[in-house]
Amino acid sequence: MSERLGLSIRHHTGFTYDGLAKASYNEARMTPRSLSTQSVQTSKILVRPVIPVSTHVDYFGTVVTVFDIQENHPQLEVEATSQVESWAATLESPLGWSELRSERLTDRFSEFLLPTHRTTLVGTVEKEIEDWQNVADVHQCVEAASEYVRNEIAYVPGATTVSATAQEAWDRRKGVCQDITHVTIGLLRAMGIPARYVSGYLYPASEPTVGDVVEGQSHAWVEYFSGSWTGIDPTNGVRETERHIIVGHGRDYDDVAPLKGIYQGPASTQLGVVVEIRRTH
Known part of the structure; x- marks a missing residue:
């Protein structure tokens, strides 16, 4: 490509x-x-x-x-x-944990650190969060959390409704990109990593041909702050690529419907x- x-x-x-x-x-x-x-x-x-x-x-x-x-x-x-x-964006060196959790940044990104009704997770993955927080590199920590959610929640169209919360998708262990994104955001915020919901389009062809019309997708993924906003797609297990077209950002789906x-x-x-x-x- x-x-x-x-x-x-x-x-x-x-x-x-x-x-x-x-x-x-x-x-x-x-x-x-x-x-x-x-x-x-x-x-x-x-x-x-x-x-x-x-x-x-x-x-x-x-x-x-x-x-x-x-x-x-x-x-x-x-x-x-x-x-x-x-x-595709260039992956930049991340901030250290101490700087990421500084009062300056936690105040600046409070809206993307606090849980919402959509992203709240109750008493589910405390042990995993402790393990991920021992990873020195924030990018690697986010990748581990993203992979964990992708492995735990099966992608099943129709398994949830557009009004579903992260907790509902987690309890069912199935959902769509909106649900997988909400759960991932909930975990990242619980670790003190600012995270926001991204709404957009995904061009699905990995080897696209000029002129061909393909069925695309309305899609959701995550951006987290690590010194700059960095995209990751937990549904597909990849970082944000040139095939991800951004439409909007918000705290959760309700901000970008x-x-x-x-x-x-x-x-x-x-x-x-x-x-x-x-x-x-």
Whole structure:
């Protein structure tokens, strides 16, 4: 694979209603941003029914598209398209444990050290945490924790719901990338390592062909602070690569849900998610 990867991404999602929704307010977090490992050439979000949208960057640095539909509508569709060039990050030498736990850094990253409802784990892996904390290199410690979670939790689509917590996935010992990410974040924070949730896309082809359209994935993985933010994908057992396209960061899934909102009307059903990715160069 080339050092730089050009990708064209299409992400389609939405809801259908058992009747007519009378009004809805929605936020979409489906737009990649230019960062140290990726450059966004173009991006666009289309909403049906067609209505004006506004865009801002939230507290955690994620692009948010906001739209308010006041007309009656039986269905809501959102499609995001983007052209991105990405490359793998360089793994930098980590801070030592004493500096990582200094008052300056614990205060700076308190939001990514405190457990949330989604990432809390109760009385499960204390012995493993003690062993990992004896590893001098923070990168190696994170790799050990990530591998442990990957071995303990089977990847089983449909085993959990989008509202599942780390504790629920841990108790069941199965889940999807969202669950594996939440559990890993919970363990890292318990060790005093700042960790945040990453939402984005994964280009699955290890040997991609230019021009081929493949079924991509909405994906989740972890970034931890070791002197700089460093990505690791516990679901796939790899570090963040050029095949990982970042959309958003947050404390957990609730901060980066691709599409969420409120509406007035009958029950709704998600249309499903389609992610298509084509390599451009």
